[in-house]
Amino acid sequence: MSPRAVRRIFVIGVALALALVAYVIFGVIGFEEVEDDVGYRGRARENPMLAAERTLERLARAVETTNYLGELPPTDALLVLRQSGRLLSPVDLERLLAWVEAGGALVVLLPGDDFESAIENDLDEQRFSHPLLDALQLDVRLDADAEREVQVELGRGLRRVAFDGRLTFVDSNALCDVDTGDPMRSRVLGLEHGYGRITLFADDDWALNADFGELDHPYVLDDLASFDGERREVRFVLGERPPGLLALLWKHGWPAICSAALLLALVLWRRAFVAGPKLGELGRERRDFSEHVRASGEFLWRSRQSERLLDAPRAELRRRIGVVRSQWLAHDEEALARALAEQSSIGVERVRTALGARRVDKAEFSEIVRDLETVRRSL
Numbered sequence: 001m002s003p004r005a006v007r008r009i010f011v012i013g014v015a016l017a018l019a020l021v022a023y024v025i026f027g028v029i030g031f032e033e034v035e036d037d038v039g040y041r042g043r044a045r046e047n048p049m050l051a052a053e054r055t056l057e058r059l060a061r062a063v064e065t066t067n068y069l070g071e072l073p074p075t076d077a078l079l080v081l082r083q084s085g086r087l088l089s090p091v092d093l094e095r096l097l098a099w100v101e102a103g104g105a106l107v108v109l110l111p112g113d114d115f116e117s118a119i120e121n122d123l124d125e126q127r128f129s130h131p132l133l134d135a136l137q138l139d140v141r142l143d144a145d146a147e148r149e150v151q152v153e154l155g156r157g158l159r160r161v162a163f164d165g166r167l168t169f170v171d172s173n174a175l176c177d178v179d180t181g182d183p184m185r186s187r188v189l190g191l192e193h194g195y196g197r198i199t200l201f202a203d204d205d206w207a208l209n210a211d212f213g214e215l216d217h218p219y220v221l222d223d224l225a226s227f228d229g230e231r232r233e234v235r236f237v238l239g240e241r242p243p244g245l246l247a248l249l250w251k252h253g254w255p256a257i258c259s260a261a262l263l264l265a266l267v268l269w270r271r272a273f274v275a276g277p278k279l280g281e282l283g284r285e286r287r288d289f290s291e292h293v294r295a296s297g298e299f300l301w302r303s304r305q306s307e308r309l310l311d312a313p314r315a316e317l318r319r320r321i322g323v324v325r326s327q328w329l330a331h332d333e334e335a336l337a338r339a340l341a342e343q344s345s346i347g348v349e350r351v352r353t354a355l356g357a358r359r360v361d362k363a364e365f366s367e368i369v370r371d372l373e374t375v376r377r378s379l
Contacts, residue, residue, distance in 0.1 A: 044209055047065055047238070048082075048208045048209055048238070049065065049080075049082065049207060049208060049209070049212075049236050049238070050209055051208075051209045051212040051213065052207055052212055052218075052221055052236070053065055053236065055212070055218050055221070055222075056221060056222070056225070056234050059222060060232075061225060061231075061232055061233065061234050062232055062233045062234070063233075063234050063235075063236070064233075064234075064235045064236070065235075065236040065238065066235065066236070066237055066238070067237075067238050067239045068237065068239050069081075069092055069096075069237055072095065072096070072099045072104070073104075073233060073235050074233065075099060075102045075103035075104045075195075075196070076103065076104075076229075076231055076232075076233070077104065077105070077231055077232075077233035077234065077235060078105045078107065078224060078225045078231045078233070078234045078235070079099075079104060079105065079106050079107065079234075079235050079237065080107045080109065080207075080221075080234065080235065080236045080237065081106070081107065081108050081109065081237045082109045082111060082204050082207070082236065082237065082238050083108075083109075083111065083237065083238075083239060088131045088132060090131070093131045093132060093135065096132075097132075097135060097193065099196070100193045100194060100196035100197070100198055101193060101194025101195060101196060102194065102195060102196065103194075103195040103196050104196045105196055105197050105199075105224070105225070105227070105228070105231060106196065106197070106198045106199070107198075107199045107200075107201070107224055108132060108198070108199070108200045108201070109201045109203070109204035109207060110140075110165075110167055110200070110201065110202050110203060110204065111204050112164060112165055112203055112204055112205045116165045116167065116203070119140070119167065120142060120166060120167070123140065123141070123142050124142070128140060133169075133200075136175070136191070136193075136198065137172075137173050137175065138169055138170065138171060138175075138176075138189065138200070139169070139170040139172065140167055140168070140169060140170070140202075141167075141168050141169075141170050141185070142166045142167065142168070143166045143167070143168045143185060144166075145166070147162070147163065147164055148162075148163050148187065149161070149162050149163075149215070150163065150180040150181070150187050150188065151180065151181070152178065152179075152180050152188045152220070153178065154178065154190075154199075154220065154223035154224060154227055155223055155226065155227045155228075156219070156223045156226070159215075159216035159219055159220050159223065160215040160216045161187070161188070161201075161206050161215060161216065161217060161220060162205075162206055162211065162214060162215055162217075163187045163202060163203040163205070163206065164203055164205045165202060165203040165205070167187075167202040167203065168185050168186060168187055168202055169186045169187070169188075169189045169200060169202060170183075170184050170185070170186075171183040171184070171186065171189055172184070175191050176189045176190055176191040177190060177191060177192065178190030178191070178199065186202075187201065187202045187203065188200070188201055188202070190227075197227060197228055199224060199227075206220070207220075207221070221234075297309055307358045307359070309365070310357075310365075310368060310369070310372075313369060313372040313373065313376075314354075314355065314372060316372075316376065317372055317375060317376050320376050320379050321336075321379065324379045325339075325379060328340075333352075333355065333356065334352075336355070337351045337352045337355060338351075340355075340375050340378075343375070343378050343379065344371075344374055344375045344378040345378075346371055346374055346375070350367075350371050351371065351375065353368060353371075354368045354371040354372050354375065
């Protein structure tokens with residue numbers, strides 16, 4: 001068989017194999033379109049209440065969203081807490097209630113999703129505790145219906161709100177002036193506290209991006225901000241844990257950080273000029289013993305050990321006295337000073353200083369060295 005025929009048979013075989021593979025893929029396996037929900041993107045992924053925030057901004061209200069409670073806004077603002085509330089510290093609870101008493105408007109949204117399941121489990125096991133509800137003498141119970149559409153009056157007519165969870169509030173002491181028809185089984189409760197107002201919702205799904213455009217949900221937040229007077233500022237708090245150290249430094253401590261960085265830069269700049277450039281190594285021809293002696297003397301002087309520099313000339317003077325006037329070594333210090341003064345004619349006081357002075361300044365040091373040398377030569 002010729003090579004050309006072999007090539008043709010090979011090409012035909014490859015083509016048949018590819019056709020068989022294509023038949024299996026497109027005929028036997030087949031394809032099916034499946035929709036995959038990738039969720040929100042951009043700011044909507046980071047902020048679950050972005051739709052509510054932008055709606056209030058279009059109504060000419062100043063809106064701010066934070067991840068922690070932090071510093072409270074002015075008392076003429078509306079504060080919306082999206083949190084379970086169980087981690088609210090006693091200090092935060094005290095200042096939050098004081099802020100409401102001074103005129104602030106507080107809205108608390110009990111969370112859905114995983115937090116709601118945790119609250120339901122705690123209620124089933126009778127271990128649920130909520131600092132804010134305990135302070136307001138309100139209870140939380142589980143409703144048999146998981147989904148309910150309720151109507152609530154917030155000062156501008158009835159508004160329809162959809163709730164997905166089973167949580168309900170119980171106002172057993174009849175403290176609230178706003179509810180959803182049954183104070184013992186209400187999804188929304190509102191009451192005055194001092195000069196301010198607190199409104200509680202048993203679910204937060206209606207205020208989140210996915211459900212905010214349904215029913216009368218956009219009107220509810222606007223009604224809350226206008227219930228007892230127009231409030232131009234609204235703050236959403238998405239979390240409940242206190243901010244970390246980096247967050248506090250970034251928000252409140254940047255002046256101190258900038259000042260510390262500037263001080264460090266000035267210190268480094270100053271030290272760079274003090275240190276100066278690196279000196280080259282001196283050649284061996286300049287390294288003689290006199291330089292060592294001089295450096296040792298400068299070190300002793302800077303170390304305030306000048307008396308050690310006087311030990312050598314004083315020892316040399318006594319050695320000279322022992323050679324020339326050995327009988328003088330038996331004298332006491334005063335008699336020796338008088339004898340040396342008579343011999344050198346420089347005065348008893350100067351001889352006494354030269355023999356015994358310890359702490360001296362530069363001028364006295366030079367004078368003592370000269371007097372010791374004068375006395376030694378006079379012997």
